[in-house]
Each structure stands twice: as C-alpha cells, then as structure tokens.
Amino acid sequence: xxxxxxxxxxxxxxxxxxxxxxxxxxxxxxxxxxxxxxxxxxxxxxxxxxxxxxxxxxxxxxxxxxxxxxxxxxxxxxxxxxxxxxxxxxxxxxxxxxxxxxxxxxxxxxxxxxxxxxxxxxxxxxxxxxxxxxxxxxxxxxxxxxxxxxxxxxxxxxxxxxxxxxxxxxxxxxxxxxxxxxxxx
Amino acid sequence: xxxxxxxxxxxxxxxxxxxxxxxxxxxxxxxxxxxxxxxxxxxxxxxxxxxxxxxxxxxxxxxxxxxxxxxxxxxxxxxxxxxxxxxxxxxxxxxxxxxxxxxxxxxxxxxxxxxxxxxxxxxxxxxxxxxxxxxxxxxxxxxxxxxxxxxxxxxxxxxxxxxxxxxxxxxxxxxxxxxxxxxxx
DNA sequence: GTCTATAAGGGGATAGAC
DNA sequence: GTCTATCCCCTTATAGAC
Numbered sequence: 001x002x003x004x005x006x007x008x009x010x011x012x013x014x015x016x017x018x019x020x021x022x023x024x025x026x027x028x029x030x031x032x033x034x035x036x037x038x039x040x041x042x043x044x045x046x047x048x049x050x051x052x053x054x055x056x057x058x059x060x061x062x063x064x065x066x067x068x069x070x071x072x073x074x075x076x077x078x079x080x081x082x083x084x085x086x087x088x089x090x091x092x093x094x095x096x097x098x099x100x101x102x103x104x105x106x107x108x109x110x111x112x113x114x115x116x117x118x119x120x121x122x123x124x125x126x127x128x129x130x131x132x133x134x135x136x137x138x139x140x141x142x143x144x145x146x147x148x149x150x151x152x153x154x155x156x157x158x159x160x161x162x163x164x165x166x167x168x169x170x171x172x173x174x175x176x177x178x179x180x181x182x183x184x185x
Numbered sequence: 186x187x188x189x190x191x192x193x194x195x196x197x198x199x200x201x202x203x204x205x206x207x208x209x210x211x212x213x214x215x216x217x218x219x220x221x222x223x224x225x226x227x228x229x230x231x232x233x234x235x236x237x238x239x240x241x242x243x244x245x246x247x248x249x250x251x252x253x254x255x256x257x258x259x260x261x262x263x264x265x266x267x268x269x270x271x272x273x274x275x276x277x278x279x280x281x282x283x284x285x286x287x288x289x290x291x292x293x294x295x296x297x298x299x300x301x302x303x304x305x306x307x308x309x310x311x312x313x314x315x316x317x318x319x320x321x322x323x324x325x326x327x328x329x330x331x332x333x334x335x336x337x338x339x340x341x342x343x344x345x346x347x348x349x350x351x352x353x354x355x356x357x358x359x360x361x362x363x364x365x366x367x368x369x370x
Numbered sequence: 371g372t373c374t375a376t377a378a379g380g381g382g383a384t385a386g387a388c
Numbered sequence: 389g390t391c392t393a394t395c396c397c398c399t400t401a402t403a404g405a406c
Contacts, residue, residue, distance in 0.1 A: 009389080025291035027212040030381055044390050046383065104289035106210035136354045139339065143358035146335040147328040154327065169321045173328035177362040194371080215399060229372050231401065 010048045012038050017055050022098040026056060027107035056108065063095040064115050071120045074127055081128050085144060085174045088124065089151045093162045100152040121145065128178060137179075144178035195233045197223045202240050207283040211241060212292035241293065248280040249300050256305045259312055266313050270329060270359045273309065274336045278347045285337040306330065313363060322364075329363035 005011070016037035020029040031052055035042050049055050070087050073079070079087070092099060102108060103117075112118065126133065128141035151170055155162050175181065190196070201222035205214040216237055220227045234240045255272050258264070264272070277284060287293060288302075297303065311318065313326035336355055340347050360366065 023291065024294075025210075025212065027210065028292040031383085032381075040389095041391055042382085043384080043392080047389060050383095052382065101291060105291065106208070106286060107213040109209075135351065139351055139354040140358050142335055142339065143332040143355065143362065146331045147362055150327055150331040154324065166320065166324055169324040170328065173325050173362040173364075176364070176366075177328065177332055177358040179358075179361070181361075216401085217399075225371095226373055227400085228374080228402080232371060235401095237400070 009038070009040070009044070013040075013045055013048055013055065014058055018059055018096070018098040021056075021059065021105075022096075022101040025105050025107060026102065027105075053111075056102075056111070059098060060102065060111070060115070063091070063099045064117065066091045066095065067117065067120050071123050074124065079127070081144070081178055081180055082171065082175060084124060084127060085148045085171055088145075088148050089162075089167060089171065092149070092152045093155055093167075095152075096160065097152060097156045100149070140177060140179050144174040147174035147177050194223070194225070194229070198225075198230055198233055198240065199243055203244055203281070203283040206241075206244065206290075207281075207286040210290050210292060211287065212290075238296075241287075241296070244283060245287065245296070245300070248276070248284050249302065251276045251280065252302065252305050256308050259309065264312070266329070266363055266365055267356070267360060269309060269312060270333045270356055273330075273333050274347075274352060274356065277334070277337045278340055278352075280337075281345065282337060282341045285334070325362060325364050329359040332359035332362050 013034060016034050017029070020033055020037060023029075024033075031042050031045050034055070035045050038045070045055075049058070070084075070091060073087075074084055103112070125138070125141045125145050128144055129137040130141075133141070147170065151162065151167075154166060154170065158166070172181075198219060201219050202214070205218055205222060208214075209218075216227050216230050219240070220230050223230070230240075234243070255269075255276060258272075259269055288297070310323070310326045310330050313329055314322045315326075318326070332355065336347065336352075339351060339355065343351070357366075
C-alpha cells in the first residue's frame with residue numbers, strides 16, 4: 001500500500017518488468033533484460049526481489065485480486081450481464097496491457113491455475129449464461145466474455161485509454177453476442 | 186505433401202511438438218521434452234530437423250498458408266461477413282489447439298510478424314467493418330473476430346470436435362456482435 | 371536412423387567488495 | 389543499495405560411434 005507510485009528503484013523494476021513481460025512474455029524476459037531497462041545490474045534487481053517469480057507475483061497481485069473481488073461481488077449482488085461485463089472491462093482497463101499478455105502466457109499457466117484464474121472466469125461466464133444454461137447459452141456467454149476481453153487490445157492500440165464511446169460500443173457488442181441487445185437504444 | 190499422415194518418426198516429432206507447444210508454449214518446450222515424448226533422444230530429433238525453429242516452421246506452415254488463402258480469396262470474391270467468419274472458424278477448427286497457443290505466444294511474435302499474421306487478421310477485420318468503417322464499426326468488427334477466435338477454445342474443450350449446432354451458435358453470436366443479426370432466424 | 375557424450379552459451383541466483 | 393565476478397544448471401546444437 002505504501003509508496004504505490006513512488007519513484008523507487010523497486011517500482012522502476014516493476015514497471016520495466018511489466019513492459020518487457022507484455023512485449024516478450026515471462027519466459028522470454030530475462031533478469032538481465034529487466035536490469036538493463038532500469039539501468040542497473042542483475043544483482044541490483046535481486047536486492048529488491050528474491051526471485052524472478054516474486055516480480056511476477058507482485059505484478060499479478062492486483063489484477064488477480066480485482067478479478068476475485070468481482071466474482072465475489074457478482075455472486076452476492078446478483079449483477080446483471082451488463083453490470084458484469086461493464087465491471088470486467090473496467091477491471092481490464094485498470095490493469096493494462098500486461099494482463100492480457102500474462103493471461104495468455106503458457107509459461108506461467110501453472111501459477112494462474114493455482115490462483116484459480118480460469119475457474120473465476122468460468123464463474124463469470126456461468127453468471128452470464130444464466131440460471132439454466134443450455135449449451136447454446138454457454139456458447140453465447142463465452143462469446144460475450146471474449147468480446148469484453150478484447151477491450152485490452154483496443155486499449156493498447158489507443159495509447160492506454162478507453163474512451164466512453166468505445167467502451168459503450170464494446171459493451172453493446174458483448175451484450176448482443178450474448179443475445180441481449182442493450183435496452184438503451 | 187508426401188506422407189502427410191504417415192506414422193514416420195518425423196511426424197511423431199511434429200505431433201509431440203504440437204501437443205507440447207500447445208501446453209507449455211514454444212519457449213517453455215525443450216528439444217529434450219519433445220524427444221522424451223516421442224521416446225527418442227535429442228540427437229534423434231536433430232536428425233529430422235536442423236533446429237528447433239524448423240520444427241516450429243513446419244507446424245506454422247499450414248495455418249499461415251490457410252489464413253493467407255482466406256485473405257486473398259476474400260479480397261477477390263467479396264465474401265459476406267457470414268462467409269468470412271464461417272471460413273475463419275473452419276480454418277481454426279482444422280488447425281487445432283496449437284494454433285491459438287502459438288498465436289498468443291509472445292516468444293515467437295517476431296516470426297508471426299514476419300509472416301504478416303497480424304496484418305492479415307487486420308485485413309479480415311477491415312473487410313468485416315465494411316467499406317466506410319467508422320470507429321464504431323471497427324470496434325464491432327474486432328468484437329466479431331474475437332468471437333470467431335474463441336472457436337478454438339470451444340473446440341479444445343469438446344475433444345477437438347466442433348458440432349454443427351455449436352458452430353452455428355458461435356457464428357450467430359459473432360454476427361450479432363458485428364451488428365448484423367443472422368437473417369436465417 | 372538412432373544413440374552417448376560433449377561443446378558453447380544463456381539464465382537464475384549468490385558472494386562479497388564498495 | 390549497487391556493483392563485479394562467479395556458480396551451476398538447463399538448453400540448443402554437434403561429433404562421432406553403432
């Protein structure tokens with residue numbers, strides 16, 4: 001919680017790692033790469049983190065927590081598909097490009113499995129599919145979730161910013177894929 | 186072209202590599218892993234392939250060619266969104282799980298860039314967006330393409346098979362995301 | 371065609387000086 | 389806190405026997 005955005009060496013390392021993991025993946029990024037990007041040495045990095053994996057954990061911490069909270073909240077508050085997809089898109093927007101990169105990074109899939117990431121997404125998809133999910137409803141729910149996921153790609157290609165107009169367009173597309181055209185037309 | 190499906194050692198190596206690349210990614214799979222899976226030695230693998238990259242090329246060859254052909258055909262024949270998405274889904278179904286894994290594998294992104302994969306997908310998205318693409322139409326086209334991409338995940342979770350019913354459900358969801366509800370309802 | 375043995379280099383991680 | 393030097397293992401790739 002402390003100095004979340006302070007310009008400490010530790011945060012510089014995290015920023016460099018986020019950028020490099022997003023570009024080359026976890027396995028494709030070496031500690032030397034991170035050190036060079038920051039302008040320090042490998043041992044310098046290891047002064048701030050016990051291992052490469054600890055850097056990854058520090059990066060994954062916030063997005064995974066955010067996903068967990070959304071799933072918990074959705075189960076309790078009985079969110080509508082629109083609210084669910086909306087919240088998911090906003091969560092992605094906050095986490096940035098590195099999330100989708102790590103998400104698809106097979107070299108850390110074991111860790112993601114340990115944190116039940118796929119299971120939590122499955123829960124969101126179940127909620128989107130509704131109480132009596134036929135196979136068709138599940139397919140549509142998956143489709144809607146996939147549309148929401150593309151938010152991150154669009155954000156990346158718009159300099160890290162998701163305008164309200166584009167956000168709405170994306171949300172509507174997801175809802176239509178789900179089979180629930182938005183009422184507010 | 187010759188012995189495409191013959192049970193040669195070379196094909197066994199390719200099958201093992203496909204399976205392991207799909208599971209652990211390209212960088213996360215070693216030649217020793219492939220050799221063990223086949224039941225041979227590292228040097229045995231290197232008798233059939235000059236390098237690890239040559240194995241990757243052999244695996245990527247067909248799906249990239251298939252994508253290129255689709256883009257060419259689409260440009261000439263003026264395919265409808267339904268035809269485009271349909272053909273894309275079928276192409277994915279033929280290539281199998283390894284494609285989406287390699288697709289998202291940042292450790293081989295340079296190679297995919299060299300083969301203009303992203304550019305070709307962009308062309309498909311442009312065709313989906315239509316002749317005078319507003320920003321909104323482009324977002325919807327991206328969404329529809331993303332839905333089609335999920336075909337591969339659904340295929341993976343259905344033992345490699347995409348039933349006509351599920352295929353239709355997916356295609357309809359993609360078309361709705363695009364803003365063109367299928368006429369055949 | 372397939373093996374064992376080994377070269378060559380990269381990557382994570384640590385020791386110890388400053 | 390940060391550096392240089394080093395250790396050790398894993399990986400790609402090759403040499404040469406069978």
